[in-house]
Amino acid sequence: MDLSHIKDAKRSFAMYGVLERIEIINKNIWVDCPQCSRVERVVKNMLSARGVTPAPCLLVCGEGGAGKTSIISRISSKYAAVDGVVAFASLSENPDNLRFRDLLLLALGVPLKAQGGAGKIPNGLxxxxxLRKISAIVIDEFHDALLAQLGEQRKNLSLLKTLSGPPYHLRVMGFGTFSAVNALKQDPQLERRFEILKLLPWVEGDEFRSFLASIEENLPLRKASKLYSAEIVNYLLTNTRGTMDEVLKAIKFGAIHALTNGEEKITVESMNEGFIRRWDY
Ligand SMILES: Nc1ncnc2c1ncn2[C@@H]1O[C@H](COP(=O)(O)OP(=O)(O)OP(=O)(O)O)[C@@H](O)[C@H]1O
Ligand SMILES: [Mg+2]
Structure with a gap:
């Protein structure tokens, strides 16, 4: 059996049974792509730049499903082990309805009790x-803080300005939707500290084809699907608007249906079947 379309390390998975292979397909796999590696490179360079004042800040923006949280997980697995260099906050995980300031301080490791009066920066921060060698804070769903009511929004912008300026020099790295860029424009001085990187949808081209080829190398199907072929590229772009999340779903459900119907390769038909039946396999 010719399994040369699968990478060496994963080739043996193709011989597993259908259920085991579905389990493999359902797991997230990471495939490098130029937009993702650019964000990771910029983060690395900003973290290693010393003595830049005010601190360099980053805003990564993309629509829902563009891959923002996934990149944060990558950054977190790389830097979380390094003592305290990067703190992480997600504005969507806020069951106690805390204010932006309180959430940021909590993420930095300052307990609520020690945070001091509302709106103030605690003494000794x-x-x-x-001491904890914290030099950056990564914030997911960053737009939430910037799209608050005007009064709240001003306070939040001013807090970010304080934290990224002296004496704190904290690199603020926000991930959010494009609306965050407009909100940042409210404060031109703060805006200038931010490098803005966009995660754009896939378009027809070598980068997309190469991404698809790498995805295919990771899937345990016994036949080559040639995801990079014009027919499949066309189908994906028309049916997913190029959104990372939707492209991956189309491929994964297509792969699962190709397994259950015995075809062993993703085709336009198996992806169509996947779109209609999704989890019903
Ligand atoms: N480079 C990649 N390789 C493989 N899978 C990826 C990659 N980037 C993103 N994904 C997958 O795409 C899906 C959507 O990603 P993610 O949740 O990170 O997007 P998001 O921009 O945070 O979306 P939202 O705005 O809805 O929070 C996830 O299933 C994730 O595993
Ligand atoms: Mg997300």
């Missing part, structure tokens, strides 16, 4: 950040 500078020393604390130095």
């Amino acid at each position: 500078e020393k604390y950040l130095q």
Whole structure:
């Protein structure tokens, strides 16, 4: 059996039974792509740049499903082990309805009790950040803080300005939707500290074809699907608007249906079947 369309390390999975292979397909696999690696490179360079004042900040924006949270997980698995360099906050995980300031301080490791009066920066934060060697805070769903009511929005922008300026020099790295860019424009001085990177939808081209080829190398199907062929590329772009999440879903459900119907390769028909029946396999 010719399994050369699968990468060496994963080739043996193709011989597993259908249920085991469905389980493999359902797991998230990471495939490098130029937009994702650019974000990771910029984060790395910003973290290693010393003595830049005010601190360099980053805003990564993309629509829903563009891959923002996934990139944050990658950054977190790379830097979380390094003592305290990067703190992580997600504005969507806020069951206690905390204010932006409280959430950020909690993410930095300052317990609510020690946060001091509302709206203020706690005494000794500078020393604390130095001691714990925290030099950056990564914030998911960043737009939430910037699209608050005007009064709240001003406070949040001003807090970010304080934290990224002296004496804290915290690199603020926000991930959110494009609306965050407009909100940032409210404060031109703060806006200038931010590098803005966009995660755009896939378009027809070599980068997309190469991404699809790498995905195919990871899937345990016994026949080559040639995901990079014009027919499949066309189908994907027309049916997913190029959104990372939707492209991956189309391929994964297509792969699962190709397994259950015995065809062993993803085709336009198996992806159509996947779109209609999704989890019903
Ligand atoms: N480079 C990649 N390789 C493989 N899968 C990826 C990649 N980037 C993103 N994904 C997958 O795409 C899906 C959507 O990604 P993610 O949840 O990170 O998007 P998001 O921009 O945070 O969306 P939202 O705005 O809805 O929070 C996830 O299933 C994720 O595993
Ligand atoms: Mg997300």
